[in-house]
Amino acid sequence: MIRFKCEALLFDLDGVLVDSGYAVRRTWQDWASQNDLDPARVLETAHGRRTEETVRCFAPHLDVAAETRKLERAEIEDTDGIAEIAGAADLISALPPDGWAVVTSGTRALATSRLRHSGLPVPKVFVCAEDVKRGKPDPECYLKGADLLGVAPERCVVIEDAPAGIEAARSADMPVIALATTHAAAELAGANAVVSTLRDIQPGKSAPIEGRKAVIELLVEVGPTA
Numbered sequence: 001m002i003r004f005k006c007e008a009l010l011f012d013l014d015g016v017l018v019d020s021g022y023a024v025r026r027t028w029q030d031w032a033s034q035n036d037l038d039p040a041r042v043l044e045t046a047h048g049r050r051t052e053e054t055v056r057c058f059a060p061h062l063d064v065a066a067e068t069r070k071l072e073r074a075e076i077e078d079t080d081g082i083a084e085i086a087g088a089a090d091l092i093s094a095l096p097p098d099g100w101a102v103v104t105s106g107t108r109a110l111a112t113s114r115l116r117h118s119g120l121p122v123p124k125v126f127v128c129a130e131d132v133k134r135g136k137p138d139p140e141c142y143l144k145g146a147d148l149l150g151v152a153p154e155r156c157v158v159i160e161d162a163p164a165g166i167e168a169a170r171s172a173d174m175p176v177i178a179l180a181t182t183h184a185a186a187e188l189a190g191a192n193a194v195v196s197t198l199r200d201i202q203p204g205k206s207a208p209i210e211g212r213k214a215v216i217e218l219l220v221e222v223g224p225t226a
Helices: 021-034 039-046 051-058 064-077 088-093 108-118 140-149 163-171
Strands: 002-006 008-011 100-103 156-160 176-179 193-195 201-205 216-220
Touching (some): 008 140, 064 108
Parallel strands (some): 008 100, 176 193
Antiparallel strands (some): 201 216
16 A cells, blocks of 8 residues: 555546547557558557647658547547546545546547537546647646646656556656556656556545645555556
8 A cells, every 4th residue: 555645636638537538549540541551550659649749750741630630539529438537536536626537648529529428528638749848758638737726746646557647747747646557567767656547546535735726635555457
C-alpha cells in the first residue's frame, strides 16, 4: 500500500477515465494504411500525444492541419466500444468538484464527446490539445491544469496510462499513478506507482486548512499488473 496526499488529481482521459482503445486503434490503423505507414509504429507513437504531432512525425509531407481535422472527425464519429473505465465514476464522485481536472492530448470536442458517451461528468477544469503550445511529454499541459485549479504542482497527483504522459507529469514535479490499461506495467516504470484498475485507488478527504483546499488522501494498492 502506498499513500499519497494532494490537493488535486489531474486525470489523463483515454485509457484512464474512458476506454477508447478500439476506436483509437481503428482510426489510426485506417489512416496508417491509407498513407502506406506501419500501423504498429503509428499507434505506439500516437498514444498519449496530440494528433497533429503524430501526423507531423509520420507524414510531414501531408497537410498536417487537414489530416488532423480528418482524424478528429473520424474519432468523434466512432463511438463503438467507448465506455467508462471501471471505477472512474466512483473515484471522481469521491473528489471535491474543485479538486480534479482532465488533461488530455485530444481536442475539447473529442474529449467532451467521449466523457458524455461514457456517462462521466465534464470537469470544471479541462486542458486539451488546443490549450497548449506543446503537447505531452512536455509538462506544459499539467502545469496549466494545476494553475487553473489554483494548486501548486507539487500538491497535485497525476493519473496516466502512457509513457509520454508520465514524462510530462514528472517534468512538472508531480507524482504519478500509472494505470496499466494501454501499456504493460514495465513500460510505466517512470511512475511512482502502477495499478491495474482505478479501484486500486481509494480516496479520502480531510478538512480544508484555512486558505487552502481540502487535502485528498489516496491509498493505492499496488500488486501484480498485466
